[in-house]
Amino acid sequence: MTQTTIAAGLVAGLGAFMVVREFRPRYPHPVDAAARLTNTHRIAPLARSAGVSVPERLGGALLRRGWSSTLMRIPHRDLSLLGMSVSRFLGERAVLAMLGLASPTVAALTASLAGWTPPVVVPAVFSLAAAAGLSLIPYFMVANQANRARAEFARAMTCFVDLVALERAGGAGPIQALEHAASVGDSWVFRRLRDELARARYRGTPAWEALRHVGEELRLPELVKVGDVMKLAGVEGATVYGNLRARAQDMRAELLAHDKAQAGVRTERATAPVAVTSIVFLLIIATPMALAIQ
Numbered sequence: 001m002t003q004t005t006i007a008a009g010l011v012a013g014l015g016a017f018m019v020v021r022e023f024r025p026r027y028p029h030p031v032d033a034a035a036r037l038t039n040t041h042r043i044a045p046l047a048r049s050a051g052v053s054v055p056e057r058l059g060g061a062l063l064r065r066g067w068s069s070t071l072m073r074i075p076h077r078d079l080s081l082l083g084m085s086v087s088r089f090l091g092e093r094a095v096l097a098m099l100g101l102a103s104p105t106v107a108a109l110t111a112s113l114a115g116w117t118p119p120v121v122v123p124a125v126f127s128l129a130a131a132a133g134l135s136l137i138p139y140f141m142v143a144n145q146a147n148r149a150r151a152e153f154a155r156a157m158t159c160f161v162d163l164v165a166l167e168r169a170g171g172a173g174p175i176q177a178l179e180h181a182a183s184v185g186d187s188w189v190f191r192r193l194r195d196e197l198a199r200a201r202y203r204g205t206p207a208w209e210a211l212r213h214v215g216e217e218l219r220l221p222e223l224v225k226v227g228d229v230m231k232l233a234g235v236e237g238a239t240v241y242g243n244l245r246a247r248a249q250d251m252r253a254e255l256l257a258h259d260k261a262q263a264g265v266r267t268e269r270a271t272a273p274v275a276v277t278s279i280v281f282l283l284i285i286a287t288p289m290a291l292a293i294q
Contacts, residue, residue: 053088054091054095055088055094055095056085056087057091058090058094059085059086059088059090059091059093059094060087060091062090063086063090074086074089074090075089075139075143075146077146077217077219078142078143078146079142081150081218082142082145082146092138093135093138094135096134096135096138097131098131099130100129100132100134100135101131102127103127104123104126104130105123105127107123108122108123150219150220153189153222154220154251154255156185156187156189156190157189157222157223157226158255159185160182160185160189160190160193160226161244161247161248161251162245162248163180163181164177164181164226165240165241165244165245165248166181167180167181168233168240168244169241173234174207174230174233175197175206175207175234177230178193178197178208178211178230179194179197179201179207196211196214197210197211206231206234207230207234208226208227208228209227209231211223211224211230212227212228212231215227229243229244229247
């Protein structure tokens with residue numbers, strides 16, 4: 001009876017929240033509004049096909065309800081870098097939150113069937129805490145993946161800058177040098193660079209301005225600096241071969257210093273397991289000798 005009351009209370013509270021939510025004015029997210037005004041991407045209706053996952057459908061429903069602008073903060077930069085849709089991100093958060101709400105209730109029902117009935121407050125509090133905690137997991141996952149993607153982007157940019165310098169040394173113009181260098185690689189970094197350069201060409205904007213804009217939007221300082229150097233070549237006609245090669249060397253030095261620091265951290269972390277293993281090995285050797293002495 002207690003668990004039924006808890007479930008009924010949760011359903012009633014959710015229903016009351018949704019009713020109150022419908023009476024509140026809904027405003028579009030500033031990023032979505034700017035995308036519609038600038039026509040940067042076409043908003044297509046959510047397809048109800050086998051290729052669309054359940055979290056993405058659920059996230060699309062949340063977006064249509066306008067929940068993204070009031071209840072959930074969305075890391076647009078990280079999602080854009082990873083190529084993940086906002087609907088999928090919101091759907092994953094909603095699914096995990098529902099799992100967090102349901103898990104303590106199911107555990108309380110199982111305990112009641114076993115003969116122990118917990119107080120009403122216990123599953124309710126644990127349900128809210130679990131829902132809030134699990135809903136934060138996508139944030140950490142997206143942030144971790146975005147950090148790895150930025151590190152991979154920085155490594156690929158060293159090759160890209162060298163290629164641009166070689167194109168400039170061969171007599172290519174600033175725009176042609178960027179486009180030819182981006183067409184060499186087949187990784188996701190070079191594909192992203194090709195897409196941005198093609199989009200800039202179709203819009204009629206300079207290629208270096210597109211690189212600077214994307215670098216600032218996605219927090220990629222390497223791309224911003226390359227755009228600044230190529231702007232000098234395109235606007236002022238400066239010879240940037242030496243600057244590009246020096247920039248590539250500086251980037252490699254930064255990456256090498258970062259790798260050395262990470263290697264030192266991993267070495268320190270490996271010290272404790274090695275010490276524990278050595279102690280266990282010594283105990284294994286010393287135990288028969290101690291037993292023989294007794």
